[in-house]
Amino acid sequence: MFPPGAGPAADPAGDRHERTIRSFQPRRSRVTAAQRDALLRLWPRWGLEIDGDGPLDPAALFGGLPVVLEIGFGMGEATAEMAAADQGTGILAADVHTPGQGNLLRLAERASLTNVRVANGDAVILLREMLPPASLAGVRVFFPDPWPKTRHHKRRLVQPEFVELAALAMAPGAVLHCATDWEPYADWMRQVLDASPSFRNAAPDGPDGFAPRPRERPLTRFERQGLTKGHPVRDLLYRRLGGPGDGRA
Numbered sequence: 001m002f003p004p005g006a007g008p009a010a011d012p013a014g015d016r017h018e019r020t021i022r023s024f025q026p027r028r029s030r031v032t033a034a035q036r037d038a039l040l041r042l043w044p045r046w047g048l049e050i051d052g053d054g055p056l057d058p059a060a061l062f063g064g065l066p067v068v069l070e071i072g073f074g075m076g077e078a079t080a081e082m083a084a085a086d087q088g089t090g091i092l093a094a095d096v097h098t099p100g101q102g103n104l105l106r107l108a109e110r111a112s113l114t115n116v117r118v119a120n121g122d123a124v125i126l127l128r129e130m131l132p133p134a135s136l137a138g139v140r141v142f143f144p145d146p147w148p149k150t151r152h153h154k155r156r157l158v159q160p161e162f163v164e165l166a167a168l169a170m171a172p173g174a175v176l177h178c179a180t181d182w183e184p185y186a187d188w189m190r191q192v193l194d195a196s197p198s199f200r201n202a203a204p205d206g207p208d209g210f211a212p213r214p215r216e217r218p219l220t221r222f223e224r225q226g227l228t229k230g231h232p233v234r235d236l237l238y239r240r241l242g243g244p245g246d247g248r249a
């Protein structure tokens with residue numbers, strides 16, 4: 001798809017690291033000419049391979065800014081919008097979707113953003129193998145694949161193992177923000193997060209005990225599709241415990 005050594009790698013971590021949560025199907029989707037151009041030009045500067053090899057200092061990527069990890073940014077429109085609205089935060093945006101990576105690079109260039117890095121590969125490997133403890137000021141998971149069939153539930157990203165990996169990489173007080181339009185997944189996320197010793201629900205005062213929709217979260221592409229089908233959208237905001245006075249680790 002790209003000349004040797006150019007653009008994002010097809011499978012940066014290869015089989016060197018165990019994949020315990022298979023939340024995506026490995027595939028290479030077709031990129032448009034504009035996305036390809038953005039990947040060829042901008043990947044060397046703003047791209048990052050999730051190869052699982054060695055630790056990564058996320059703050060160093062952004063000149064010391066606090067860093068929020070967004071997992072599964074899709075086409076990246078919401079990511080670029082949030083990065084533009086808060087340029088004092090570095091956005092480490094991870095996905096495996098090559099067209100989306102090209103699109104996000106294009107959007108970031110068009111808006112002259114310097115606070116977005118595009119990470120290629122499995123965010124579980126990024127969390128488990130590369131991010132130091134307490135190095136993130138937040139984690140965002142917007143409209144992850146719901147894997148609705150019962151036999152596929154183990155492929156859902158948000159599950160106890162993932163939540164504890166995220167907790168390790170998050171600083172005390174950092175917020176894990178999840179959103180979904182799939183009601184059973186919303187309930188599942190709540191159960192998993194409520195059972196975690198590492199988090200506390202920071203905003204249980206929205207509909208049915210979920211969070212009120214945060215104003216700073218733009219409408220995402222998948223959310224729009226869910227809304228046209230009449231799906232209710234749920235936000236969950238959970239704070240990483242471990243700060244003074246929390247009483248829990």
Ligand SMILES: C[S@@+](CC[C@H](N)C(=O)[O-])C[C@H]1O[C@@H](n2cnc3c(N)ncnc32)[C@H](O)[C@@H]1O
Nearest residue numbers: 023024072073074095122123142143220221222
């Ligand atoms: C349903 S889409 C949602 C995209 C976007 N957040 C939105 O709301 O429009 C889920 C995205 O998560 C990505 N994804 C799934 N598992 C992932 C993982 N383990 N690491 C990185 N990205 C992942 C998929 O490639 C896909 O782009």
